[in-house]
Amino acid sequence: MATILDVAKLSGLSKTTVSRVINNHPYVSDKKRELVLKAMKELGYTPNPSARRLRGQLTTTIGVIVPRIVNPFFASLVNSIELAAYKKGHQVLICQSYEDKEKELAFLNLLKTKQVDGVIMTSIENDWEVIESYNEYGCILLCNDYVNQTVVPMVRLDQAKGAYLGAKHLIDRGHQKIAYCTGGLFDEQGKGKDRNQGFQKALKEAGIKINPKWIFIDQHTIEDGKQVIKQILEMEDRPTAIFTGSDEIAGGIIIEAKEQGITIPNDFAIIGFDDQPIAEIVDPKLTTIRQPVDQMGNKSIEVMIKMLENPALDIKNYELPIELIVRQST
Amino acid sequence: MATILDVAKLSGLSKTTVSRVINNHPYVSDKKRELVLKAMKELGYTPNPSARRLRGQLTTTIGVIVPRIVNPFFASLVNSIELAAYKKGHQVLICQSYEDKEKELAFLNLLKTKQVDGVIMTSIENDWEVIESYNEYGCILLCNDYVNQTVVPMVRLDQAKGAYLGAKHLIDRGHQKIAYCTGGLFDEQGKGKDRNQGFQKALKEAGIKINPKWIFIDQHTIEDGKQVIKQILEMEDRPTAIFTGSDEIAGGIIIEAKEQGITIPNDFAIIGFDDQPIAEIVDPKLTTIRQPVDQMGNKSIEVMIKMLENPALDIKNYELPIELIVRQST
DNA sequence: TTGTAAGCGTTATCAA
DNA sequence: TTGATAACGCTTACAA
Numbered sequence: 001m002a003t004i005l006d007v008a009k010l011s012g013l014s015k016t017t018v019s020r021v022i023n024n025h026p027y028v029s030d031k032k033r034e035l036v037l038k039a040m041k042e043l044g045y046t047p048n049p050s051a052r053r054l055r056g057q058l059t060t061t062i063g064v065i066v067p068r069i070v071n072p073f074f075a076s077l078v079n080s081i082e083l084a085a086y087k088k089g090h091q092v093l094i095c096q097s098y099e100d101k102e103k104e105l106a107f108l109n110l111l112k113t114k115q116v117d118g119v120i121m122t123s124i125e126n127d128w129e130v131i132e133s134y135n136e137y138g139c140i141l142l143c144n145d146y147v148n149q150t151v152v153p154m155v156r157l158d159q160a161k162g163a164y165l166g167a168k169h170l171i172d173r174g175h176q177k178i179a180y181c182t183g184g185l186f187d188e189q190g191k192g193k194d195r196n197q198g199f200q201k202a203l204k205e206a207g208i209k210i211n212p213k214w215i216f217i218d219q220h221t222i223e224d225g226k227q228v229i230k231q232i233l234e235m236e237d238r239p240t241a242i243f244t245g246s247d248e249i250a251g252g253i254i255i256e257a258k259e260q261g262i263t264i265p266n267d268f269a270i271i272g273f274d275d276q277p278i279a280e281i282v283d284p285k286l287t288t289i290r291q292p293v294d295q296m297g298n299k300s301i302e303v304m305i306k307m308l309e310n311p312a313l314d315i316k317n318y319e320l321p322i323e324l325i326v327r328q329s330t
Numbered sequence: 331m332a333t334i335l336d337v338a339k340l341s342g343l344s345k346t347t348v349s350r351v352i353n354n355h356p357y358v359s360d361k362k363r364e365l366v367l368k369a370m371k372e373l374g375y376t377p378n379p380s381a382r383r384l385r386g387q388l389t390t391t392i393g394v395i396v397p398r399i400v401n402p403f404f405a406s407l408v409n410s411i412e413l414a415a416y417k418k419g420h421q422v423l424i425c426q427s428y429e430d431k432e433k434e435l436a437f438l439n440l441l442k443t444k445q446v447d448g449v450i451m452t453s454i455e456n457d458w459e460v461i462e463s464y465n466e467y468g469c470i471l472l473c474n475d476y477v478n479q480t481v482v483p484m485v486r487l488d489q490a491k492g493a494y495l496g497a498k499h500l501i502d503r504g505h506q507k508i509a510y511c512t513g514g515l516f517d518e519q520g521k522g523k524d525r526n527q528g529f530q531k532a533l534k535e536a537g538i539k540i541n542p543k544w545i546f547i548d549q550h551t552i553e554d555g556k557q558v559i560k561q562i563l564e565m566e567d568r569p570t571a572i573f574t575g576s577d578e579i580a581g582g583i584i585i586e587a588k589e590q591g592i593t594i595p596n597d598f599a600i601i602g603f604d605d606q607p608i609a610e611i612v613d614p615k616l617t618t619i620r621q622p623v624d625q626m627g628n629k630s631i632e633v634m635i636k637m638l639e640n641p642a643l644d645i646k647n648y649e650l651p652i653e654l655i656v657r658q659s660t
Numbered sequence: 661t662t663g664t665a666a667g668c669g670t671t672a673t674c675a676a
Numbered sequence: 677t678t679g680a681t682a683a684c685g686c687t688t689a690c691a692a
Contacts (some may be wrong), residue, residue, distance in 0.1 A: 001442055001467070003685055019687055027661055048443050050383035051685035054668045059380075061423070068409065075405045079398065082426055086433070091440070093391070093423050096412055110421070112331055113378050115391075133664045137331070139640075222607065251611060258613060265624070277552065281581060283588060283613050333669055344679045349671055357677050381669035384684045 002043035011039035022047055053114050062304060063093045063116040065107055067123045072276045077122055080297025088305055101125045111138035117308050120300050138309045143300040153298045155318045162289040162322040163198030166243055166271045171206045173330055175241035175269060179214035181228055182245040186215050199243060214239045225252020246271035247279045247288055254282045269330040284328035292320050332373035340637045341369035352377055383444050392634060393423045393446040395437055397453045407452055410627025417636055431455045435628030441468035446636050450630050473630040485629045485648045492619040492652040496573055496601045501536045503660055505571035505599060509544035511558055512575040514603035516545050544569045557581020559584045577602035577609045577618055584612045599660040625650050
């Protein structure tokens with residue numbers, strides 16, 4: 001590989017001048033700039049990022065932490081992040097946390113060693129204090145997931161509103177007995193609390209009481225969805241509608257329901273979350289709450305790069321719109 | 331961040347000795363090793379990968395090129411690669427080529443600058459000669475896609491056999507009029523040629539002639555599948571079975587067929603390729619050819635790491651099993 | 661406007 | 677068995 005010295009020699013100039021050209025510094029005469037550019041081209045020269053990194057420069061690499069890439073929601077989020085990053089000349093290092101604290105920390109360690117300029121976290125596993133302690137080593141940006149403090153920029157959706165819209169839609173369709181499936185808990189605090197609040201708000205407004213037997217926590221996959229509907233079918237007192245935290249659970253419910261001879265939306269109305277491709281694949285097609293994934297990816301990269309260029313940037317909260325998509329399952 | 335010098339100072343030894351401990355070199359007394367280890371722990375020391383890279387060491391980063399991460403097949407391939415790499419202490423840098431030659435090359439350039447130790451290519455866009463020219467800068471491994479020369483290790487499936495099994499299955503079910511959808515071309519050469527061959531072999535053995543009107547090339551998405559079935563329905567002379575190059579196309583066909591009041595498998599038998607999650611989501615569930623994605627990912631990392639440790643490694647071709655999964659669509 | 665030289669954190673070479 | 681030192685490729689004071 002050609003080095004900066006090779007370029008310097010070929011152009012008959014010093015390393016410094018070459019470096020100045022590479023970094024667009026002022027005080028280089030047009031003539032010499034030409035010379036350098038020509039030599040660079042001739043040698044097919046690319047600056048060595050490791051050396052730049054070592055010297056304390058930017059790495060042009062951004063890390064992204066997702067729970068799992070096979071989850072289509074996160075796949076499309078990574079997709080939009082990668083595309084946006086590439087346009088800006090950055091690479092994307094991905095890490096699947098698999099919801100594991102240790103994996104998450106191992107990845108955040110890349111900040112310490114300047115392997116990545118910054119990390120976009122799409123989910124948070126460790127306590128925020130722990131994660132925050134890495135913030136001194138590089139930029140952290142929260143995308144999708146978030147915390148209550150405003151210590152790092154966040155790109156997020158109004159999940160409470162999304163859940164509210166979904167629940168309200170079911171109520172407007174005449175449902176009073178509504179089950180709730182979440183990937184998190186059904187707490188005031190903790191994972192998924194915003195959606196819980198939105199859901200509860202809608203029910204409260206309609207004067208509906210929540211039946212704790214119809215709350216299913218820690219549900220994630222298609223398989224989980226199948227189990228949920230099985231459990232519901234065994235109940236004496238059944239709900240008439242099911243609100244779910246993801247299209248995958250909703251999809252599982254629809255698939256298994258059909259297997260059991262249940263008609264949707266007649267026997268049960270189902271609503272998903274995310275608007276993943278599966279929403280249009282299942283039959284009946286899924287009513288769901290759309291998360292503007294592409295916008296989230298673009299915004300995250302935009303903000304991240306701004307942060308990198310100007311570390312003193314104001315820390316802001318970017319909220320993106322969320323909307324209800326009505327299809328056939330409700 | 332603590333550096334090797336800090337560790338040296340704290341342990342009262344030299345950088346060299348510390349380095350020896352880090353790299354498990356011989357000739358370090360147990361006592362001093364202890365000392366170093368203790369100091370490392372106390373300082374929370376992590377070696378700086380940029381410095382190691384610059385010094386010509388391994389980067390513990392492996393690049394993976396996929397056409398697009400939102401394609402579930404590639405998402406699960408990346409998933410298994412990432413998991414296997416993590417176990418071995420490696421990071422994974424992903425690049426979506428979006429089937430773009432330039433993007434592919436931009437990424438291969440990371441090899442030149444020692445940003446990644448090696449690249450796993452799951453698809454090939456540029457001419458092989460072009461790609462091969464990067465092989466001198468680092469390890470290249472082909473996974474899923476392949477070329478005819480054996481210049482780099484390849485982890486692949488017997489696609490011809492897969493296609494043969496699928497076509498044979500349709501024939502065994504009594505079909506004589508079989509359409510063919512491929513993501514590539516219907517050539518002797520070029521993308522997807524193996525599957526073409528397998529398909530053709532099965533038909534030939536059964537004495538069936540191929541109707542060129544029933545060949546659909548360059549089909550990829552669910553949307554494409556919908557278009558295919560629409561076209562078929564407009565034909566005078568229709569096929570009775572459709573062989574597709576991916577579960578997504580097959581899924582699209584099933585979805586649209588249902589919309590049009592067609593019954594599957596009665597009116598048409600459909601067979602997919604990949605055994606993606608969608609295969610079990612559509613109704614009727616999809617008969618398909620399973621590609622052992624996890625095995626491919628694991629094997630690729632295993633071989634890649636072997637190559638990195640021993641660049642003189644024999645270049646081999648690793649072929650993994652492929653099988654037919656019969657469900658309801660045939 | 662240009663160049664010299666020091667230094668980023670490692671590891672390999674050589675000498676002790 | 678240990679340590680001093682040079683080198684990897686780059687950027688940035690500082691000097692000219």
